[in-house]
Amino acid sequence: MEPTRRDILATGVAATAAAATTQVFAQAAGPAGAVKFYEKGPVKIAYQEAGSGFPLLLIAGGGLNSRMAGLVTSPFNPIEEFKSDFRCIFADLRNANGGQSTGPLDIERPWDSHTDDQLGLMDHLGIDKFMVLGFCIGGPFIWNLLRRAPNRVVAAVPAQPVGFRPEAPTVLYDGSKNGWAVELMKRRPDITPDMVERYLTRMYRTNADFVFTATRDFVKNCQAPVLIMPDDVPAHPLVVAMECAMLAPKAEVSMYPWKEPKERIPIAVRQVRSFLKAHRPVTA
Secondary structure (H helix, E strand, O other), X not given: OOHHXXXXXXXXXXXHHHHHHHHHHHHHHOOOOOOEEEEEOOEEEEEEEEOOOEEEEEEOOOHHHOOOHHHHOOOOOXXXXXXXXXXXXXXXXXXXXOOOOEOOOOOOOHHHHHHHHHHHHHHHOOOOOEEEEEEOOHHHHHHHHHHHOOOOEEEEEEEOOOOOOOOOOXXXXXXXXXXXXXXXXXXXXXXXHHHHHHHXXXXXXXXXXXXXXXXXXXXXXXXXXXXXXXXXXXXXXXXXXXXXXXXOOOEEEOOOOOOOOXXXXXXXXXXXXXXXXXXXOOOO
């Protein structure tokens, strides 16, 4: 869940400077101008766009602190890499610390509530079909998007995706409870420890298996082209990434490891670009 990056961005930000700091990060993440907002009921999602062409939804890593700023500190910056060929769209996750997106904790539907926001943003922008590239927690979000909107997601790239690791079954739960939740409750007195406990239990413990948001049967029958970029740290198990690649009938896999040495990253990015262009609808 990339705790070092999250801590660097979050630690030491005074409450009085939080809004200004967030704005600086958001502007750095997207050269598309001011942050825009999509609102639906009590939910307010901050987002930006860059480039033009067929829509490409970008999801930053960082677990429940996924936000636009995280894209520029990813192993590669997908905004800069793909804005020349695609209409890149990216947003702060609802209730991410350091982000500007807010909304209630949907305790019974934690994964689906965020997918609601992602699909709602596409609807708000008048976008039907799109591609998606997501780091870390973007993996489960991608499988949930494919499950819920199979006719809208044209192709997907889960990069260093999150998955369930049996030998470390609580790593995601613990990381969120001890990191994201602590800071969230400091700034949101309406959110209680009991609410957080139930939310994270539903998210990471109730269906603790595989990719959290989809079954193996679903992945086995998923007809969307998927390019998987494996990783192997506690929160990003190689075994799960490769199992997805073996199961999904139209899956491809990047080289592994693709992040080290650093000289390999441009090669991996070229593969992503070729994959996206190959599956971009001809009418785009």
